[in-house]
Amino acid sequence: MKQLLILSGKGGTGKTTVAAAFIKLSNTSSFADCDVDAPNLHLVMKQETVPDVKSFLGMDKYTIDQDLCIGCGLCYTSCRYDAIYVKENKYVIDDISCEGCSVCEYVCPADAVSSKTNIAGDLLLYKSDKVFSTGRLATGGGNSGLLVTEVKKALGRRKEEGIEIIDGSPGIGCPVLASMSGANLVLLVTEPTLSGFSDMKRIATTAKKLHIKTAVCINKVTSDLDNVNQIKEYCYNEEIPVVGEIPYDKEVVTNINKGMSIVDTQCIAGEAVKKIYGNVLDLMM
Numbered sequence: 001m002k003q004l005l006i007l008s009g010k011g012g013t014g015k016t017t018v019a020a021a022f023i024k025l026s027n028t029s030s031f032a033d034c035d036v037d038a039p040n041l042h043l044v045m046k047q048e049t050v051p052d053v054k055s056f057l058g059m060d061k062y063t064i065d066q067d068l069c070i071g072c073g074l075c076y077t078s079c080r081y082d083a084i085y086v087k088e089n090k091y092v093i094d095d096i097s098c099e100g101c102s103v104c105e106y107v108c109p110a111d112a113v114s115s116k117t118n119i120a121g122d123l124l125l126y127k128s129d130k131v132f133s134t135g136r137l138a139t140g141g142g143n144s145g146l147l148v149t150e151v152k153k154a155l156g157r158r159k160e161e162g163i164e165i166i167d168g169s170p171g172i173g174c175p176v177l178a179s180m181s182g183a184n185l186v187l188l189v190t191e192p193t194l195s196g197f198s199d200m201k202r203i204a205t206t207a208k209k210l211h212i213k214t215a216v217c218i219n220k221v222t223s224d225l226d227n228v229n230q231i232k233e234y235c236y237n238e239e240i241p242v243v244g245e246i247p248y249d250k251e252v253v254t255n256i257n258k259g260m261s262i263v264d265t266q267c268i269a270g271e272a273v274k275k276i277y278g279n280v281l282d283l284m285m
């Protein structure tokens with residue numbers, strides 16, 4: 001299967017809305033939600049099966065054995081993440097701030113520091129005639145990039161024709177970079193605002209550096225076309241195809257609030273997404 005990754009740069013541009021619509025239109029047998037900080041594709045893509053849930057182990061955390069600690073403070077001065085603090089004259093490690101680098105264990109002269117398993121989230125896999133993989137990062141859990149890699153791996157390698165659809169994370173950090181691995185096309189869903197355009201450019205630049213084919217669709221288009229034209233001009237100069245525009249449509253919110261995709265009812269945004277889906281397929285085949 002070819003893999004389509006849907007990203008946005010900025011949150012709230014309608015990335016998941018487009019991803020859900022594409023999953024419906026393609027009837028794909030394989031899709032994933034890699035927005036592990038705030039997964040919500042399952043709200044629209046309701047599953048009848050119960051998912052297999054597996055704990056996701058992040059980098060180990062560290063702890064200090066107060067019976068062994070001699071209070072030298074070396075761990076405290078060596079920790080680059082300010083994860084060690086003093087409480088009632090004892091050195092203590094804050095689990096949330098600890099990045100698991102193990103420096104404190106390395107410098108401790110009394111063998112008082114040791115590692116402990118860190119459950120940083122969950123992996124969820126829904127299996128029926130389709131496979132839907134997703135993950136949930138725990139509050140304060142790190143290693144989001146690693147979790148995204150695990151979410152994608154859980155889909156397995158499918159040999160059939162068609163496209164696999166991955167809903168990525170907003171932003172430009174580790175989870176986004178991890179989601180780009182193996183993608184045949186990145187579709188950037190942007191909106192005609194200054195911040196939407198700015199964040200889209202950052203992702204487009206990243207995809208270009210990684211030599212991943214990119215296309216853009218512009219969502220929430222109104223009669224104010226200044227920013228739309230700027231986005232189109234940028235894409236033209238960067239040789240990024242603009243696969244379509246989705247008009248601002250109140251029906252989108254109505255559908256989402258009912259847990260439906262925008263192609264589940266007749267609405268102008270849904271009709272535009274159908275055309276965009278066709279254009280994306282042409283680019284991928």
Ligand code: SF4
Nearest residue numbers: 079098099101102104
């Ligand atoms: S493992 Fe690293 S980040 Fe965590 S407390 Fe030790 S030195 Fe600090």
Ligand code: SF4
Nearest residue numbers: 069070072073075108
């Ligand atoms: S380096 Fe070891 S002995 Fe020194 S304060 Fe930290 S835990 Fe205690």
